[in-house]
Amino acid sequence: MSEHSLNHRASSCSHNHDHDHDHAHGGNKAAVLYFAGLAAFLAALFVSSDLWSAVLFILTLVLSGYHIIIEGFSDTYQQTRAKRKFTPNVHILMTLAAIGAVVIGEYRESALLILIFAGAHFLEEYAEKKSNKEITSLLKLNPTTARRIKSDGEVETVEVSELRIGDRLSILNGDQIPTDGVVLSGTSSVDQSSITGESMPIEKREGDELFGSTINGVGTMTMEVTKDSADTVISKIIQLVSQTQNNVSRTAAFIKRLEPVYVKVVLLLTPLFFLLGYYVLQWGAYGSLYRTMVFLIATSPCALAATDIPATLSSISNLAKRGVLFKGGSYLSNLADLKAVAFDKTGTLTTGKPVVTDTFFADEVPVAEQEAFIRLIVSMESKSNHPLAQAILIRYEDVKPLDLEVENVIGVGLLAESDGAVYKIGKPTSYVTISDSIQQQTIRYEEEGKTVVYFGTDDRVLALLAIQDVPKETSLEAIRYLKDQGIHTMMITGDAKRTGEAIGRNLGIDEVRGNVMPDEKASIINELKKTYPVTAMVGDGVNDAPALVAADVGIAMGEGTDIAIDVADAVLMKNDLTKFSYTLQVAKKLRRLVVQNIVVALAVVLFLVIANITGNMNMTGAVIIHEGSTLAVILNGLRMLKKV
Structure with missing residues (x-):
């Protein structure tokens, strides 16, 4: 998986991520052309000739708006051809507005529109990259080489991909541990924060488990490889990250489906708006066309399209930094509506x-x-x-x-x-x-x-x-939080019912199911979902896998089995249920923030349309307010990077 594949971008006005233009999400070519256009615009301000100023303003439009114009028309053509129906890209609205301004002779307005819009576009990309920082940095954690001990005792440096189960490795002080394994000899403290989110180094001695990508302290150790490089914890984390990029929340998915329809409606309303202004409101030909261009700017759904994805990626980054990994934004979004959660007992609620x-x-x-x-x-x-x-x-x-x-x-x-x-x-x-x-x-x-x-x-x-x-103290704290939130809790255990009920009483669990066979767990989850529409399952064993799949959100404990981790929708890398309660807090805050963003985005569109109709908005003001709202929505989403 390349780093580019992780650099998923919810561009404020370009939400079809299949395209791959020369600008490469704000790359060097687009930036150079943008500043060349800016220079042309500044030169036009000091030229006395109307002809040359018009030429320079149009040059600004072409250079600074290169990636906007190409993306608007090219994506529209490609998507229309691929889907065999008209599927417009949202950039086409701004492109048409700029071209319309040129048609009516507003060369400076057209150039300024593109300068502000394209400049804001670069700022939006920069802001959104910050939301992906924790996720994309995982690639840099993956070790590349290891010191393998040969049968004669000599040490050779090899690629991690060449390691085999049973190989012995030398771990020196300060080394990045190359793969998963166990300590054969030596003692040291290991920084496992990249895997478990645990801030304090963990003491390791003979027989203890080691995770690839973690950092050795001052001691030296000999370890034995226990997993293939593709099956290590860090490899599974990167696989989760890859899935995260392609799995968005229901809100984001709805907005993405809505965008082409929305743009079609705007394109249909545009000539009607012109005709209304010209024949009914008596704005005249120039006034009607000018306000129609402002209408295109005002109704462009840039802010609306950025209401969810940057905030969701920021939330997932926030959680990844604290040892909670999600396979997609939809699962995190579901947690905001959580009504019940079922827990396995052994290793999940207990030690x-x-x-x-x-x-x-x-x-x-x-x-x-x-x-x-x-x-x-x-x-x-x-x-x-x-x-x-x-x-x-x-x-x-x-x-x-x-x-x-x-x-x-x-x-x-x-x-x-x-x-x-x-x-x-x-x-x-x-x-x-x-x-x-x-x-x-x-x-x-x-x-x-x-x-x-x-x-x-x-x-x-x-x-x-x-x-x-x-029971773990962290379990008690987590259950207390769930009860405060009015979420129904259940323990599912294969132990005797009396044993389970005793643990349940200590923890304050609402309902206990004991003497449960592994194949019965999924049935219990399905039964629970009939009463509580959004249900989560938290477990760590092979016998929990069917229940994790059956739940609306399946959450595996990171120290559990590989099968449980593979089928789950999220992983708590450290066996600490307070991480789960923190995740719920993040999910609820994310939901509130996305609603705020949607309200702001729609309110700005409504304000601009009304101000335009009443004659209180010009093209420059519309672009500034429109792009300002988009940036505000994205920056609001980036607040999810902070600890809640």
Whole structure:
């Protein structure tokens, strides 16, 4: 994908992006001709001869208006031929107005019209490029070379495209990490802001994941390539960017469809306007033709056409800078109307990793013995690779384990002998004798959606550990925002309903669906859409993919599976749901701003038409106000680049 393909432009008066003229969106040739025309205009002001001043003014029209005139007629011809019906380009209105001014002898007015219009056109292009800055800069993030370690230990510099899964790479201090992989050795801090939006560097050590295009700090590392260069996170980001350019909001799509129809209507009304002025309002031939030219300027839909796309691209740039990527403006626009959002539980609302939340000892266990029992638990779990064992070891990472022989008995749990006694760690169902205090705590923790593990001997339970995949603080904050906005929230989980409901209560979720099979998630989303017309789904796993597709807006967590990211409409590069609530704020502000722009654009057209009919508007004033409104609309859209 070339950089040109990303340089999508919602030109204020040229909205057919298929053309490719010499001006190349305000390129060098058009700029040189514009200033040559400007020089001719200034020279004409000091020429005493009427003939030579007229020649110089017409020269200004041709030189400064070169790209406007060519684009107006050429695009009209090409689009009419391609679609086999008259499809005018909006520039043709200004071109006809300038030619009309020449016909009635208003050479200076014609030249000034083109100078102001073309000059504003360049300024609009410059302003719009700023809205694409964050998106197009992604191309520069893509690494090109890597230091590959050969089998004999020597290091060679190769193109990133030559890397294969399993290759070992040397990462020196300050290097741009060339591709996705894992750390084999070494430690360092890595700036991942280009991928996740996280401003603080992240410490990396053996076994940690690395993203291509991120920047290594002062340490050195050896890494192993885990993905093909086309499948890296940065490659997927660029693919998303490419899709973004071709996917516009419903408002922008409607305006784009409306433009040729609008221009046709104006072209049909133009001779009627002249006839009205000449025969009914008695303006005379010159006055009628002059005001007809002003009518063409006033009704040109430049500002209206720029009401949405620059603002939407600015919003997408704003979000990209903060680690939220959209595949198109239509999906961001949809979020402004969001009525309900469904969340996957594990890894989306919760950390995705079980943690020990509570340790409770039986009443008869003296405090002095509790530390020894904790050490026994850690010693036994250190010989297990069960996820719950890892949670226990992390909780008591400072406890040094004993060297014990541990047996894993299926259906029972872990067994170990210490000081002549046999100890067991297992499910509550593996014990027969349970004290009242242990039983009461078990009921309490299980009602909270926690998994309970018992520790004891054959005849009694000495302690229990409550383990849970805990909600993230960011999830709590995001759900609170959604409730404030009156948006219905739902959790969809494959866990037991009681577990899901416990997490849901902690987070303030409106509705919980538990024991859901992967193929049922999409059906639930379709059911939800019947009550809530615009529904979003947020998830991270393969089993979430059908639901992400079914939702009006599917949002994948960036640390989730590639499949979820591929099918989603947007990606939160950092697993932080406050990014989602921020995205909703951006979407709502974008909607308000686009409405403001449309009101301003239509109001200016109405004002100019009325002022023209009443005789209070000349050609120069119409161009200045018309182009001023277009610039105002675009600059208003660029406000979306700022943090909301």
